[in-house]
Amino acid sequence: MAIIAEAIKWLLKHPVTIKYPFEREAPPKGFRGRPVWDMHRCIGCGLCSRICPSGAIEIIGRGQEAKIKHYVDRCLFCGQCSESCPRNAIKLMNDFEHARYNRDVMIYEYKRET
Amino acid sequence: MSYGSIVKVPFGPQHPALKEPEHFLFEIDGEIIVNVKPRIGYNHRGIEKAFERRTYIQNIYLAERICGICSDAHTTCYTQAIEDLLGLDAPPRARYIRVIVAELERIHSHSLWLGIAVHEIGFDTFFMYLWRDREAVMDILELISGNRVHYAMNTIGGVRRDITPEIIPKIIRSLDFLEKRTKYYMKALRSERTVLKRTVDVGVLKPKDAVELCAVGPTLRASGVKNDVRGDDPYAAYDEIPFNIVTDDGCDVFSRMLVRCGEILESINMIRYALDHMPSGMLRVRMPMAVKPGEAVSRVEAPRGELIHYVKSNGSTRPERYKVRSPTLANIPALCRMFIGQHVADIPIILAGIDPCFACMDRLVFIDVKTNKRKSLDFESFSEMVRKQRNFRLA
């Protein structure tokens, strides 16, 4: 019976539902989203690729010519790469809508522009 | 009353934590369960072997993904084991933050479980309200750690993120809300006839059996045995924070509900105390890449009970052997004892009673031994069927 009274009480209040695709609430500050490389800072040491617990980061070449491939479909969004980076070149975005129809478009490539 | 023929009812297999997707084969005489055989392993991924292949840092994230609901308990246990091997201690502030996150996780896990339990007895209104209010604690966790489920707070030698002064008022406000709601839910549970009829004297586990079968966590405490790793073998900052161990003498599913509600209230007080008394200082100490040879045992009170990790190191950057025993596995012998002599209709709620993260147990096959006919039923319609039967019997 206690629940019926509760249900009637909440019937008169504002709904709690977030109407998501139409209204988007930004995630809180410090949200761990997709990592993004700042290639001006990156020195191509490959530490992020070695430390990644699920092998989501691939580095091709070393040093200035290094090219980084990030596989979002493997990423755990743990933020260890950003924490380990000696040059602070990796920032975590605060987006979370990564859904795609195809896995091939989930690879992000980063290359130093000359 | 005996019907003279034993019917076998396989139940399962779907269940999430490390090695605990359970499949149960019930032997039923009429409507009474006479025997039960567990068969687990549908979610066996071979994590223990995988631990030997990854470095100590990578293993933190692997340990986190043993179970999604007690992810913080697993990482705490893992990092403590490694800290024990290395001979370093986490700084005081880090230990307090560990307690706060662990207790928040306990609140989230227990309210999740309570929702699932009332859902199993067909009380979906209650379930929806519980899960709506559970979002409050999920929001705090997301605010602190940056993710709703896998917090990734612990690292070897401390924690990765601080609880900043700006977010403390928000946490306190949510805690007040949660406390009010939990007290209300406890009152509602005690007065709802539906809940009482379906849970009192169902799935009884006597204290003697509970100790003999090595049950852990709320299952053990609801049988009146005062046993809690936080109090008996304190880790993190639990030796500095006062708290009561909640027990209940009912030994049935209802007292497991009450114990978990009581633990939510206790956790709220612990978090308040920890926030008030949090020492300042650094968050983590640096660890060396390689760990010296040795072995360590680490124990943590996860939301579901005692969790134990064992690590053996051979001096390289990877562990030589890593062993995890998660609490649900420890509760399965006790669970099998609970089933004996109960009605088929009570299977879902008894199974939910030990909190085996129930969300996806969704397929059943009935085999009638006499006619050898197979009938497939999904979990939902099975619950529906048993609900109807049960109501019929009550009427």
Add this chain to the structure above:
Amino acid sequence: MSLLKWIRAKSPWILHFNTGGCNGCDIELLAAFTPRFDVERFGILLQGSPRHADILAVTGPVTLQVRERLIRIYEQMPEPKYVLAVGSCACSGAPFKDCYNVIGGVDKVLPVDAYVPGCPPKPEAIIDGIVKLIQKIEEGGTCEKRR
């Protein structure tokens, strides 16, 4: 046919199946059905039986033991059927992809229509994936090619 397509897109029912994941995605998928996120706004219902479902939401890397069951469930679903891979494990196997008991990725076993990476994805992200899948259903087209 457009009426049929419209009906399908307005009320796709979901069957949730865990294939060995850590439970994180499961609770987030379930959370998407509770008042705060409430995907029932899109006419979506969580179903327990594969016979009634249109979308199979798979969480977790596929373990050997569960593979047969996954295929059986998929075969029991009526056409047209769609598969949604929820979480990084279901997309690629993520941290478990080299474990001895894991096949790794739902798309090694079934054709997948939409991937939702994230560990676990927020309920909003799952809704995003479902909405994208509904758009695909509206455009039609994918039902015939599957095995």
Add this chain to the structure above:
Amino acid sequence: MRREDRIVTKLREKLKEKIITINVPRERRIFIHIKPDALRESIKFLRDIGFRHISTITGVDTGDSIELIYHLALDGSIELSLKLKVQKDDHKVPTITDIIPGVVLYEREVHEMFGVNFEGHPDLSPLILPEGWPRNIYPLRKKYTLEHLRNSIFKEEDEK
């Protein structure tokens, strides 16, 4: 005198030369290495002095032998790890299910993962590994690497 030391003294008195080493690395942790034939005797003794809870059994492959570690807890507080080594070829260990019934699943698990036979165990049927898993492959033995396991198992799967 600490509780740990009191327990260690008691154990030394009881088991005498059957103990190989005793190690107390820190508070509330005890590691004891015993001879394999003293298993049942020591478990019985430990149960009688209060170690009624068994947390788990760990198996470790140490090359030529398998190390079994029984983790027992004294009313939740002191965690005692009882270690013994068994030969890989002649791997027979007496069961302790009649002393502590809660151990039944852990023994099955070790049997499945390491191929240790527990004599007198009521039911050692498969518990965790998938149906159709090849016999005599124990995944946690060091001999089997991940690649080897994946190759041998997935090849069979493909042939099906």
